[in-house]
Amino acid sequence: MSNISGDKTENCFGSHDFWIVKTDSSGNVQWQNTIGGLGGDDLRSIQQTSDGGYILGGTSDSDISGDKTENSNGSYDYWIIKTDSYGAIQWQNTIGGDGPDFLYKVSQTTDGGFILAGNSSSNISGDKTESTKGGYDYWIVKTDATGNIQWQNDIGGGGDELLYCIQQTIDGGFVLGGGSTSNISGDKIENSLGWLDYWIVKTDSSGMIQWQNTIGGSLEDYLESVSQTIDGGYILGGYSISDSSGDKTENNNGMLDMWIVKTDSSGVIQWENTIGGSLSDYLSSIMQTLDGGYIIGGGSESNISGDKTENCMGGNDFWVIKTDSSGTIQWQNTIGGNNYDDLLSTSQTSDGGYILGGFSNTTISGDKTEDCNGEQDYWIVKLSDVQTSVSDISEMSKGLLIYPNPANSILFIDAESMSGSESRIIITDVAGRTVLLIPIASSSTKHSIDISSFSQGIYFVQVEDGAKISRGRFVKN
16 A cells, blocks of 8 residues: 555555565565556465466456556456566456456466456356356356466355365366355255355366365364365365364364364365464465475464464464474464564475565564564565475385485486386476476386476476376475
C-alpha cells in the first residue's frame, strides 16, 4: 500500500498493488516492480519460470487502469502476469466469472503452460464454464505458455470448498489441497468429519478426479500446503483446533496447533503429528528436505509449553521446525521481535540452509536488526541447517546411487539394473516441474548427465525400469 518511501521506488496505482522484489544471495535488493490497477490487487503466488522470468498470480478487482489491460469480469478475478527476468511485464490475463474468484496458487507445468488454483463462487459467465455446486468451489484452470485457457474444472460439494495449494505430480496429474465443509454431494464422496476438514483431490493431467480423501477431526482443520514426497506419497500441512477425534489421534496442546499428515500415493494416512504450545500455533508451509525429513514454517504465540522450547518474543513470532522423515521434531527455532512477525513461506536453499519470508511490524528487538519502514514490511531471514551439511552427500536408495552431491556440472546416476526397454530417468525440481526426462536405450547401469544449465537448488530423481521405481535427490550448486 506504500508510495515512494523507504525501499519502495514506485507509487501505488490503487488501494493496494502487487509488489515483487528481487534480491541477491545476501538479501540485498537488486530490482523491484509495483504492478496494479486503480482497485485492489492482491498477489498470492510467485514462481521463477523455465526461461528465467516469473509467473505471478493473485486476485484483482481493478478495471483497465495502471498496468491492468482488461476489465474485471465480476467483483474479483484471477489475475496472472508473466514477467521477464527483470520483472517487466510480458503478458497478463484476467480470468473469472460474475462472482468473486480468488486465486491462491499458480505454477508452471511440464508442458510450459501454467496451472491456476483457487476458489470460485461464480456460475457460468465470463471465463467460467461450470456453475458452482454450493457456495465456493475449488476452481482449477490450465493455460498454455502465454496464459490462454486450455481447460478448467469446478470441483466441490454442497457447502464451501476453499482451495489453497496445488502441485503437478510425477505422473503429469495434479494434487489439490484445501478445506471443505460439505457432506456427500456434488463431487464430494465422503461426509464431513467436523465443521471444516482437510480435503485432498488427485486429478489426471486433464483435471479429472482420480481419487479424493476427507481428513479431519470433530472441529475445524485448515489445510495450507500439500506436496508430493520422494516416495510418491504426499505431505499435508495445516493447523487444527480439533482434539483426538476422526482422523486426529492427539489432543491439541493449546487453542490452535500445527497438524501434519503423511499419506501414501493413494491418499491413505500413514502417520500424523500435532505440534504446538499452550496458545495458538499455525502452519503456513511444509516441504520435504534433502535428507528426507520436512521443514515446517508458521507462526506461534506460545511460550515454552507442549512442543515449544523457546518463549515468544512478541505477540507472534516466526516458528520454524525441522522433522525427520517420520515427522518427529529434530530442531526448532522461534524468531521474532517485540511485536508481530508472520511467517508465510519456508524453502530449503542449495547450501542446505533455509530461506524464510513473511512480514513484520516489529522494531529493532529480539532477532530483528532493522526498524520497520512503515506499518508492516516484508521480512526475510536466512538460516543455516544446524544438523545437515550438504558438503559431502551421496544418495543411495533402493539400488540408486547419485553423485557427486552437491553437483555443479556433471551428475552421475548409477542404478542396480537397467533393462533398456522401458527405462527412463526423470528429474524434477522442488515445485514438481519435470526439468529433464531421459529415455534409456541401453542396459548400462551408469549414466552421466550435464546439469550445468540447471538453476541452483534441490532436485528429485526418479529412475523407472518397467514396474521398478527408484528415487533419490541431489543439490545443484
